[in-house]
Amino acid sequence: MRVMVLKRVAWPLLAFVVFAILILVTLAVPRAFAQGGINYVGHQIIYDSINHDGIANPGELVYVVVTVTNSSVVTIYNVQGSLTAVDYHATCYGATDYDDMAPGQTKESGPSDLYFRLSNLTPNGRVIEFVVDLYDEYGTNYPVSFNLSVVDSVGPAVVTSSVTPKVTSVSQPVTITAKVEDGSGVAAVTGTVRSSDNSVSSEFKMYDDGAHGDGAAGNGVYGAIWVTPSQPYDFLAGFKTRDNLGNNRTYTDQFGFTSRPFARHSTILLVIDELNEPGFDNYYESALGANGFAYDLWYTFYRGPVPSEVIIGYLPAIVIWAVPEEGILNDPDDESARTTLMSYLDQGGKLFVTGQDIGYYVHDQEFYTGYLHAQFVQDSVGLYDIQGIEGDDIGDGMDFTIKGIGTGADNQQWPSEINAISPAQRVFEYYVPGPGAMSVAPTSAKPYSKSGLLPDDLAPVEIWPQGVVSSGTAAVRVDTGTYKAVYFAFGFEGIDEAADRNAVMESVIAWLHGRSNFEKSLALGWNLVSLPIIPENKAITVVLSSIAAKYDLVQSYDAMSDTWRSYDPALPPEASDLLTLDERIPFWIHITTTATLNLQGLLPIITEQELVAGWNLVSYPASEPRTIADALSSISGKYAKALRYEAGEGYPWRRYNITMPAWANTLTQISPGWGYWLYVTEDCTLTIVN
Numbered sequence: 001m002r003v004m005v006l007k008r009v010a011w012p013l014l015a016f017v018v019f020a021i022l023i024l025v026t027l028a029v030p031r032a033f034a035q036g037g038i039n040y041v042g043h044q045i046i047y048d049s050i051n052h053d054g055i056a057n058p059g060e061l062v063y064v065v066v067t068v069t070n071s072s073v074v075t076i077y078n079v080q081g082s083l084t085a086v087d088y089h090a091t092c093y094g095a096t097d098y099d100d101m102a103p104g105q106t107k108e109s110g111p112s113d114l115y116f117r118l119s120n121l122t123p124n125g126r127v128i129e130f131v132v133d134l135y136d137e138y139g140t141n142y143p144v145s146f147n148l149s150v151v152d153s154v155g156p157a158v159v160t161s162s163v164t165p166k167v168t169s170v171s172q173p174v175t176i177t178a179k180v181e182d183g184s185g186v187a188a189v190t191g192t193v194r195s196s197d198n199s200v201s202s203e204f205k206m207y208d209d210g211a212h213g214d215g216a217a218g219n220g221v222y223g224a225i226w227v228t229p230s231q232p233y234d235f236l237a238g239f240k241t242r243d244n245l246g247n248n249r250t251y252t253d254q255f256g257f258t259s260r261p262f263a264r265h266s267t268i269l270l271v272i273d274e275l276n277e278p279g280f281d282n283y284y285e286s287a288l289g290a291n292g293f294a295y296d297l298w299y300t301f302y303r304g305p306v307p308s309e310v311i312i313g314y315l316p317a318i319v320i321w322a323v324p325e326e327g328i329l330n331d332p333d334d335e336s337a338r339t340t341l342m343s344y345l346d347q348g349g350k351l352f353v354t355g356q357d358i359g360y361y362v363h364d365q366e367f368y369t370g371y372l373h374a375q376f377v378q379d380s381v382g383l384y385d386i387q388g389i390e391g392d393d394i395g396d397g398m399d400f401t402i403k404g405i406g407t408g409a410d411n412q413q414w415p416s417e418i419n420a421i422s423p424a425q426r427v428f429e430y431y432v433p434g435p436g437a438m439s440v441a442p443t444s445a446k447p448y449s450k451s452g453l454l455p456d457d458l459a460p461v462e463i464w465p466q467g468v469v470s471s472g473t474a475a476v477r478v479d480t481g482t483y484k485a486v487y488f489a490f491g492f493e494g495i496d497e498a499a500d501r502n503a504v505m506e507s508v509i510a511w512l513h514g515r516s517n518f519e520k521s522l523a524l525g526w527n528l529v530s531l532p533i534i535p536e537n538k539a540i541t542v543v544l545s546s547i548a549a550k551y552d553l554v555q556s557y558d559a560m561s562d563t564w565r566s567y568d569p570a571l572p573p574e575a576s577d578l579l580t581l582d583e584r585i586p587f588w589i590h591i592t593t594t595a596t597l598n599l600q601g602l603l604p605i606i607t608e609q610e611l612v613a614g615w616n617l618v619s620y621p622a623s624e625p626r627t628i629a630d631a632l633s634s635i636s637g638k639y640a641k642a643l644r645y646e647a648g649e650g651y652p653w654r655r656y657n658i659t660m661p662a663w664a665n666t667l668t669q670i671s672p673g674w675g676y677w678l679y680v681t682e683d684c685t686l687t688i689v690n
Contacts, residue, residue: 037072038079038101038134038142046111050154058122058150058183059157063115066132067108068144070101079142081134083114089122089150090130098134120159120181124152124245155249156182156189156241163237163257164213166304170259171230175213177223178206178239185244189222192240192252195233196278196302202226206239232260234302236278253277256302262310266294267317267605268509269310273300273327273337273355280324283409283493287505290498292538292582295320300328308340316348316689317605318512323355324411324491330361338367345371345483350512354488359416372487373424373478377417377470383430384412386474386490394477394486394507395427398500406496415490419471424478427486430468477511484512506536514603516623520673522547522591523648530586530619532672533601538580540567547595554578556587559616583607583621586675591647609686611635611678618678620670622690628656631670632678634687641679642667 045054047063056062064083070076079098096113114132127149134142159179168174176193180186189206206222208214214223228235236253256278268288272281278301288295298306305328311319321341323329329337345351353372362368363376384403388395402412420426475488486508495501518533535543540554554567556578565578573579581587583604604621611618620631632639642656644667654667662668670676678686 037070037074037076038068038144039071040132040144040146041067041069041106043067043146043148047115053153055151055153056118056148057154058118058124058152059120059154059181061115061117063112064130064148065108065111066096066114066144066146067106068098068101068132068134069106070103073103075103076101076136076142078137079134081132081142083116083130083132085116085128085130087126087128089119089126090116090128091119092116092130096132118150119183120157121183122150122152123183124150126150126183152182152184152243152245153247155247156180156186156243157249158239158241158251158254161237161239161251161254163255166257166302167262168228168257168259169261170228170232172259173225173227174257175223176206176226176237177214177221179221180208180239180241181220182241182243184247186220186222186241187244187246188242190240191224191226192238193226193235195229195235196256197233200229200233200235203240228259232258234258234260234278234299256299258302260302262296262298262303264296264310264313265608266296267314267607268293268295269298269314269317269319270295271298271300271306271319271321273321273323273329274325275300275328276326277301280322280409280493283495283501284320284322284505286498287492287501290502291506291509291536292534293505293509305336306340308336308343311340311344312347314349315344316350318350318352318509319344321351321353322492323353323358324409324493325355325357327355329353330355330358332361332365335365338362338365342367342371345485347483349483351483351485352488352508352512353485354490354492356412356414356416356489356491356494358487359418359489360414369421372476372485373421374476374487374489375419375421377419377473379416380414381417381430381472381474382467383432383472384415385431385433386428387431388428389426392425392427392477394504394511395475398428398504398507400500400504401496402490402494404496407498408496408501409491409493410496412490412494415474415494417468417470418473418476418487418489420473420476423480424476426471426473426475427477428475428488429472430474431472486512510602513605515600516603518597518599518601518673520597522550522589522595522597524591524594525647526645527589527591527647528586528645528675529589529597529673530621530675531581531583531599531601532604532621532623533599534583534604534621535581535599535601538582540579540581541569543581543599544589544597546598547591550593550595551589551591553590554581554587555589556585557617559612559614560610584609584619586617586619588675604688604690606690607688609688611680611684611686613680613682616678616680618676618686620672620674620676620688622672622688625669625671628668628670631688632686635680635684638682638684639678639680641677642670643677644674646674 043064043066045064049061077100079101082095083092085092094114096109098107127147129147131143131145161178164175176191191204191206194201204224206224208222210217212223214221235257238254239251241249359376360379385401388398477486516533556565567576567578607621640658644654646652656665656667
């Protein structure tokens, strides 16, 4: 009876166990068949960063496509993996996704999925085993491996280089060093230096002997002492290297240095903040020169960071800061330039900053959001046609492109889209130029990364930007009441035509410092005049066009050369030697018919006039009258007498003599629009700050 009960209980239990085993076997069959089912087929190098020969060389960044096949009889789902290598000479990056692989299916990894960098010290002929560590959705591992032979066909690598000091003077020694590496051994290192105008060129041997500024002997750092010429220049340094296999490599223009002195001479500081290469300054210098704006140039490639005292020294003048690609201002780890510019703005500065990568790197910092009042939207909008915002003080009526075959830098791969943060106003916007036009254009991945997350020579990978996703703003301006700033989220140097660059620069400078109309009544006979504005066109016929045919002679005196120059409208131009007028040239004009001189121009910022001991004819380019002591404060203690001629008065001369009591002086103020005779006791420089 007990046996019968056990049998009745055992049969259902046995059936359940058998059923469970069948289910487990059924589930396990695909994975059992799939074990070892992903096999290596082949690999192909599609990019190598140095000599592009399709072979892995020491120091190269190499992109590889790996082909695999599913040799099992079942589909293997969600196959993913990454590249690894056990050899310390190879550093691997990236991951790939083969997705689902049907039985017998062969697939390639993506062209930018798997890549590695070889050490500069990788020996010639080194065989490195790489593994693509693959897993399916169940976690089953399918490692596939391949071997790759390294061929050393490139010269030694210059890892780091420097010059000390970067800013020097004429006929002075500088120390040039380079850290050099090569797996086959370094045979020779040669230094090269040339001047930016190519009038100076020099090559010299470099040593790793501990006696040429190279540190300890045999440490891989090569050095040389080079003496600057007797004339000041900007210099570019490079290197030529050779290894023990006879492979050569040339490094051109790796860094700059200068023996040129720097001093403030004008009212605009132009900073070209580009650390990697020279050549961007001409786009800015040409535009400033075309508008008659004097400027001082600081190129960080040659001079390094701008000292804070230099920037602050341009108050209340204008600073133009351009970052064509990689500079100090857009280095997220170096706040020095941004901190100095914030201080400059806090003290009433006027800033024009431009660059396609400023927002990409520092969009989350106070300088960007709190001072430029910009919100970063996207890195590359993919549009290259720009138009001014209707009614804007700077952009109204303007239309230009930043990509083309004109005279621009053609370097705008990542023009950013931004939004204005109040109180900022929109200046320019991106737009699609016409029906059927491509709304966005592909660009490439950035070739460097300040974050250090990407290799310096990342292979170019095509990227499709989104087009306008917000306001489409390309530039903003802000007037806080304390300071003014203009920010272009693209590079000014990329504007395709010189005429457009000239017009944009003039409009920006005019907004930053202001534009004004000058009107002065002129009496019959001689009038002594000076211009309180910078004429947009300095030709004398243009400056005096509002009183054409109402004067017959213009004269000006230059005390430095002790000469008079004149212009007679009745004579051919070549018969006159006074053909231009500006804010620095006071002039006598003989009026034949009562007239009013009308002229529009920019307000001067700071005007300097060189004076010699004795009588000088000077101008007063300022907006408001000032006391004599205030107006002439820059030469306090160096002036004795001043005269102003007021035509039409019974006694036209107004006089000031420092030795006379105040009640005896009829000239008590220096006012705009008049020219002045000024007697100084020694050579000096009169500076008028507007």
